[in-house]
Amino acid sequence: MKVELYNRMRRGQMSRRGMLKGAASIGAVAAAGGLGLGLNTGPANAATDLRAALLKIPGVGTGSPSDADYQKVGEMTLGPTKAVVEEGEFEGVELTFLGLNNQNQHNFLFRGFLKPWEKYTGAKIKWIDLAQADYNARLQQSIATQTVDFDIIEMGAPFEGDVTGRGLASEMPEWVKDVIDMDDYVDYLKAPVGTWNGKTYRVSIDGDCHNFNYRTDYFENEDFAAAWAAEGHDGPWEVPATWQKVQEVTKFLTGKKDPLSGLDAHGYLDPLKGWGGFGFYFLASRATAYAKHPDDPAWLFDPEDMKPRVNNEAWVRAIQDVLDVMADQPTDQINADPGTTAFQQFLAGTGSMVSWWGDVGAGAKTSDSSVVGEVTGFSILPGSDDVWNHKEGKWETLDSGPNHAPNMAYIGWGVYVMARVDADPKRHKAAWSAAAHLGGKDLSLWASAYPSGFQPYRKSHFNVSEWTEAGYDEAFIDDYLSSEADSYNHPNAAIEPRIPGIFQYYSVAEDELAKIYAGQYASAQEGADAIAAAWEKITDQIGRESQTALYRASLNL
Amino acid sequence: MTAQVDLLHVVTTDNITPRRIALGRTLVWGSAGILFLLIAIQALFEYGYLSFGFENWRPVLYGYAFWAFCFCASQVIIRGEQGKRALFVLPAVLFVASMVIFPLLFGLSIAFSDWNLASPDGRSFNGLDNVRQMWADPYYWNALKNMVYYTMAILVEYAIAFGLALLLNSQIRAQKFFRVAFLMPLMLSPVAVSWMVGKSMLEVRFGPIARLARWIGWDSPSFFGTPEMARTMVMVMDAWTFIPFMMIMILAGLQAIPKEVQEAAKVDGASAIQAFWQVVFPLMLPISITAVLIRIIFKLKLADIIITVTSGGPGGATDSVTSFIFREYRDRSNVGYGTLLAMVYLVVIIIAITIFMKLVDRWMNPRY
Numbered sequence: 062m063k064v065e066l067y068n069r070m071r072r073g074q075m076s077r078r079g080m081l082k083g084a085a086s087i088g089a090v091a092a093a094g095g096l097g098l099g100l101n102t103g104p105a106n107a108a109t110d111l112r113a114a115l116l117k118i119p120g121v122g123t124g125s126p127s128d129a130d131y132q133k134v135g136e137m138t139l140g141p142t143k144a145v146v147e148e149g150e151f152e153g154v155e156l157t158f159l160g161l162n163n164q165n166q167h168n169f170l171f172r173g174f175l176k177p178w179e180k181y182t183g184a185k186i187k188w189i190d191l192a193q194a195d196y197n198a199r200l201q202q203s204i205a206t207q208t209v210d211f212d213i214i215e216m217g218a219p220f221e222g223d224v225t226g227r228g229l230a231s232e233m234p235e236w237v238k239d240v241i242d243m244d245d246y247v248d249y250l251k252a253p254v255g256t257w258n259g260k261t262y263r264v265s266i267d268g269d270c271h272n273f274n275y276r277t278d279y280f281e282n283e284d285f286a287a288a289w290a291a292e293g294h295d296g297p298w299e300v301p302a303t304w305q306k307v308q309e310v311t312k313f314l315t316g317k318k319d320p321l322s323g324l325d326a327h328g329y330l331d332p333l334k335g336w337g338g339f340g341f342y343f344l345a346s347r348a349t350a351y352a353k354h355p356d357d358p359a360w361l362f363d364p365e366d367m368k369p370r371v372n373n374e375a376w377v378r379a380i381q382d383v384l385d386v387m388a389d390q391p392t393d394q395i396n397a398d399p400g401t402t403a404f405q406q407f408l409a410g411t412g413s414m415v416s417w418w419g420d421v422g423a424g425a426k427t428s429d430s431s432v433v434g435e436v437t438g439f440s441i442l443p444g445s446d447d448v449w450n451h452k453e454g455k456w457e458t459l460d461s462g463p464n465h466a467p468n469m470a471y472i473g474w475g476v477y478v479m480a481r482v483d484a485d486p487k488r489h490k491a492a493w494s495a496a497a498h499l500g501g502k503d504l505s506l507w508a509s510a511y512p513s514g515f516q517p518y519r520k521s522h523f524n525v526s527e528w529t530e531a532g533y534d535e536a537f538i539d540d541y542l543s544s545e546a547d548s549y550n551h552p553n554a555a556i557e558p559r560i561p562g563i564f565q566y567y568s569v570a571e572d573e574l575a576k577i578y579a580g581q582y583a584s585a586q587e588g589a590d591a592i593a594a595a596w597e598k599i600t601d602q603i604g605r606e607s608q609t610a611l612y613r614a615s616l617n618l
Numbered sequence: 619m620t621a622q623v624d625l626l627h628v629v630t631t632d633n634i635t636p637r638r639i640a641l642g643r644t645l646v647w648g649s650a651g652i653l654f655l656l657i658a659i660q661a662l663f664e665y666g667y668l669s670f671g672f673e674n675w676r677p678v679l680y681g682y683a684f685w686a687f688c689f690c691a692s693q694v695i696i697r698g699e700q701g702k703r704a705l706f707v708l709p710a711v712l713f714v715a716s717m718v719i720f721p722l723l724f725g726l727s728i729a730f731s732d733w734n735l736a737s738p739d740g741r742s743f744n745g746l747d748n749v750r751q752m753w754a755d756p757y758y759w760n761a762l763k764n765m766v767y768y769t770m771a772i773l774v775e776y777a778i779a780f781g782l783a784l785l786l787n788s789q790i791r792a793q794k795f796f797r798v799a800f801l802m803p804l805m806l807s808p809v810a811v812s813w814m815v816g817k818s819m820l821e822v823r824f825g826p827i828a829r830l831a832r833w834i835g836w837d838s839p840s841f842f843g844t845p846e847m848a849r850t851m852v853m854v855m856d857a858w859t860f861i862p863f864m865m866i867m868i869l870a871g872l873q874a875i876p877k878e879v880q881e882a883a884k885v886d887g888a889s890a891i892q893a894f895w896q897v898v899f900p901l902m903l904p905i906s907i908t909a910v911l912i913r914i915i916f917k918l919k920l921a922d923i924i925i926t927v928t929s930g931g932p933g934g935a936t937d938s939v940t941s942f943i944f945r946e947y948r949d950r951s952n953v954g955y956g957t958l959l960a961m962v963y964l965v966v967i968i969i970a971i972t973i974f975m976k977l978v979d980r981w982m983n984p985r986y
Contacts (some may be wrong), residue, residue: 083796160721201735201951324823335929340951393822398841411823564738568949570936572757579845579933601801601949 074522108503111137111520115507116531126511131173138504139177141240142494151491152183152330156482158495159199160215162190166514167215167474171499178498184491197564204229212482212492218254218263218472222560229448231478240497245519247549249469249556253617264500265445267473268518270548271346271356271442274421275300276413277435278320283547289313303463305336305445306426308382314413315389321436322410325391329410330402331383333395335571338564342470343399344574346416348379349555350445353466357451358468359465360555362596368607369596371570372589374456375449380585381579387578395578408433412610416442418470419516422541425578439544440466441551467548476500515608517545559615560604569595629809632698642938643694643971653681686712729958748958758959760934761942762966765898766936768920772913776906778857781862784894786865787872797869804862811859812926820851845935848928857922860916864909869898871905872898907978911971918967939963 071094115137119130132138158175161167168190175186182232189211191199200216202221203209208258208605215223224230241253241264249270255263279285287300294309301307311328319326332343345361352358352375362369385393391411399417405414408424415421425437444463447456476496484489498504510531523546529535548554557563570592577588600608656678663671672678690708692703710821730748748839786797803811820841822828831839842848875898883893922942925929930937930945939959947956 197950198948205733205740205953207733207953223736334757334931389921391823392838393840393843396928398929404820405823409823560735562951565734565736565950565952568945572930572945575929575931576933578933579935581933602732602734602952604739608740613947 062347064578065403071355072521096185108609111140112503112506112527113530114511116527117504118507118531128169128173129373131170134504134507135174135498136177138174138498138501138507139181139518141501142178142181142498145236145240146182146490146494147359148181149183150616152254152485154184154488155187156212156488156492157187157189157210157617158215158494159189159191159211160513161196166512170508170513171215172506174499175495177497182491182494184495186495193220198254199225206298209479209481212348212488213496214479215266215474216475216477217474218559218561219563220559221255221262222563222611222615224262224477225262226559226607226614227363227553229480230257230262231483231492233264234252234493235479236265237493237497245502247518247520247546249551249554250473250551253615254472255475256555256617258614262477262603263475264477264496265473265475265518266500266505267475267515268545268549269418269471269473269516270471270545270554271342271416271468272422272544272548273437273440274407274415274417274425275440276321276433276436277438277475279314279326279413279579280438282320282499284356285314298442300438301414302440302443304379304382304445305349307443308386309387310414311389319410319413321432324411327391327412328389329414330385330397330406331386331390331394331576332399333383333387333390333398334398334401334404335575336398336400336552337566338400338567338571341567341570341574342468343402343416344376344379344383344570345555345557346442346468346472347382348376349466349468350443350464351375351447351587352451353376353464353553353555354450354452355447355464356458357554358618359451361558362612363451364616365614366618367592367600371453371596372593373449373451375451375587378449380589382572382577384585396513402432404436415616419541419545420448422544439540441465441544441548446507458502465551469554469556470547472556472559474515517542518549557610560608560612561601565603566596569599632700632918635700637646639696642692645688645695646685649681651687653678653685656681656751667852682716686716725957727770728954729961731954733952733954739760741954744954747957749962751955752959752962757934757937757942758939761930761937761939764935764937765918765920765939767849767918768853769857769914771857771874772910772917775861775913776864776910776933779861779909780902781864781867782861782908783872786869793948800865801862803859805865806859808856808859808922809926811855812923815855815858816851816923816927842928842932845932848932852920855927856917856920857907860913863916864913867905867909869904870906875901903982907982911974912928914971914974918963 073086077422094442112344115134118133118137119126158168160171168188172188179185199219200214200220201223203211204227208428209229215559238261243261246265247268248544250265252269255261280298280300282298289298292313294313299360301310307329314326314328317326318324331347332340334340344451349360352370352373358364360370366468391397397406402412402415403417403421404424405567406412407417407421410432420440422437423433425434442465444464444465447458448464449455476499478489478492478496484494502519505515505519506522506527508515509522509527510533523542525535525542528538528542573588573592573595576582577585582588582591654674660671660675661679662668685891686709689712693704693708695701697704727743728741730743730745731741732744732747757906786793786800790796806814819825819827822839828839828841828986840847841851879901880893881895883897886967888896919940920938921944924936924938924941925944928936930941939961943956943959943963944951948958950956
């Protein structure tokens with residue numbers, strides 16, 4: 062759950078009744094011995110009671126959770142650990158955990174969650190906290206200089222190629238799979254994500270994807286509807302469901318006035334400035350509907366030889382789309398990175414459509430600088446009327462209608478255990494037990510509902526009634542969660558390759574895209590060819606054979 | 619004065635026996651032998667020619683420290699009082715050698731390597747491939763070209779700094795307040811400047827400067843939209859931060875100029891402009907050169923504002939060499955190539971600064 066969303070709920074939904082309910086529940090939990098197992102109920106009810114009791118800590122409207130709350134959550138969710146680990150079984154074991162310290166979350170929560178686990182098992186955890194910006198460099202240097210000095214790591218799936226691809230991670234034991242209930246993961250987080258060569262390595266603790274955020278006041282505006290009809294556009298004035306329509310709407314809106322602010326109206330917002338590699342995800346969000354064919358798992362590289370597809374007709378069309386509407390974008394858009402498009406533009410009332418992670422939806426009603434809280438809607442990314450069949454080398458129109466391919470950008474955080482614990486069975490079990498505790502089903506519900514830095518990623522997280530019972534507004538949560546669930550569960554979701562150095566490819570592509578957008582190439586194709594050439598160099602430098610093998614493994618081929 | 623006179627006041631006459639000399643030499647060569655043995659064992663082990671070795675190179679470091687200690691001790695053992703004198707500088711020399719010379723050599727070996735941290739094959743020597751890549755790399759040359767523009771801007775900064783220093787040196791009201799106020803930008807981190815000025819005040823929709831621009835008739839202010847404008851804005855932000863540095867140096871120089879000289883010029887009937895160009899400016903040249911030189915060195919490291927505000931854009935128009943190396947090294951883990959770029963930049967800087975200083979020396983001390 063994002064901080065902004067939680068804070069908004071906290072501010073907006075607090076009521077005396079809710080608070081009393083929360084207090085009563087906590088009292089009941091305490092009376093039941095701290096675990097809230099529902100002494101007079103059956104096992105199913107006990108689980109439900111536990112989850113309901115968890116969501117009451119500290120309770121919506123009672124302030125941000127503290128370390129004491131994290132510890133309480135860790136204590137209450139120790140059940141699965143106690144089922145497989147004896148008390149004091151890991152006495153004398155010391156494990157090192159490498160994770161992030163973004164916004165005082167991640168490791169800060171893990172410390173609290175694992176404190177009761179340490180007390181029960183006897184193991185000790187040593188912590189390495191890293192800022193997001195230092196993470197990649199620290200990880201790569203540890204790997205390259207063979208100085209892996211941690212036993213457990215919080216890591217994004219895009220780095221799986223760097224770590225699991227080199228045999229640095231420990232394979233997940235079967236008992237962990239049972240403890241964390243992997244079947245409950247949303248489909249896209251299931252294999253091949255988290256696996257390498259058929260072996261499972263990842264305990265998921267987060268999910269990520271790009272949604273499509275739009276302004277409802279634009280698409281309910283009667284003046285726009287009349288002008289749209291008067292100009293002879295096909296179809297009614299509505300939220301565009303394809304990129305072709307997004308382009309048409311963006312051009313249509315130029316010269317009109319924003320219904321909210323009265324300033325210039327704008328359509329889709331493209332971030333034209335790089336963002337440390339992360340900016341490439343936004344071109345990818347435009348391109349997936351063109352480039353990701355339902356019959357082909359690959360969309361960035363050829364799985365046979367790692368030849369880039371970034372200069373095929375689909376990607377060039379996506380780049381050309383950006384170029385075609387550059388003149389319709391707000392002033393100075395060339396200097397707008399994804400942070401700008403989301404927080405300084407869309408949420409501040411500039412532009413009517415933007416692709417982003419869940420943060421925009423969460424911030425729409427919660428960010429202090431947001432003025433679009435009551436006029437924002439969500440959907441999965443737009444599709445395309447036709448899709449590029451890379452194998453056949455032609456555009457195809459699908460019988461099923463427009464091709465949708467939501468971009469599962471970054472795939473979310475997971476907890477991984479390093480192979481260096483494998484030699485010692487006690488350390489091995491201890492490390493996996495800690496990872497399983499952090500990725501537990503009930504603990505994860507709490508993490509998605511309270512500020513943690515993690516988004517919902519399990520099917521069980523999308524049970525709206527659990528959220529509303531905890532005090533959340535049903536309509537808002539339903540809309541927010543649906544847009545994520547529909548992306549996660551899409552059968553043609555575009556999942557990025559988990560190969561070594563993937564952010565090197567993104568970073569160099571950003572440099573070339575900046576030149577394309579600045580008009581330094583004669584055409585989109587020429588610019589895309591430059592990206593492809595740069596990617597070929599990286600592949601050759603890292604090693605084409607190994608990259609191809611790892612890419613195929615990441616696609617489960 | 620004779621050769622026998624002891625200028626350093628040696629108070630004892632050493633009686634160094636041949637046995638003592640032999641002991642000293644044994645210490646040096648023995649410890650050196652141990653050091654080389656450790657290096658050889660570890661190198662052979664690393665390259666797979668030996669089946670035994672150490673887990674890491676740390677024992678070699680200990681061997682170096684041991685040799686350094688023995689080397690220092692041997693100076694006293696072999697040379698007595700003279701050796702003690704050497705001890706005043708020898709540890710520092712050895713420390714500098716280990717902190718500068720070794721890393722430089724190590725850096726050079728990386729610069730001529732193909733080393734991408736993501737590569738499973740690790741580092742491999744690739745001769746001049748990185749140099750060739752650099753030669754054909756438009757991003758690097760573009761960044762170097764930008765550095766020329768950025769460095770040229772120092773002339774303008776210098777003129778402004780001189781003007782402000784003259785102002786603060788004259789009898790104005792609240793002189794002390796202005797001195798502190800003018801210095802404040804220098805106290806700010808360039809990253810803070812980037813966010814406060816580049817990302818907030820210059821924000822095109824809500825930023826106060828954009829609002830002001832609209833108010834005075836610029837309908838769609840864009841501060842980073844075109845290459846020229848973006849480059850200029852980076853120069854302005856950097857100048858705003860560092861002009862106070864030049865100003866304070868020049869101000870110190872101005873206050874050191876003897877009043878008599880200026881008064882003499884006045885008595886001779888020189889106008890204010892003549893007094894400045896004929897008296898003040900020439901007297902200020904040495905301090906000006908120093909200020910400009912230090913400013914050039916600061917400028918050549920320019921990166922934080924660019925990384926934070928423009929990421930080198932639009933289309934590389936604001937990229938500096940350091941910001942480009944940062945992307946190459948950090949975002950792309952391309953350690954070998956990134957190191958070579960930094961080494962070449964270092965050489966370019968040394969050559970350019972040397973030429974600059976020679977020219978200045980010629981100009982200030984003409985040899986007729």
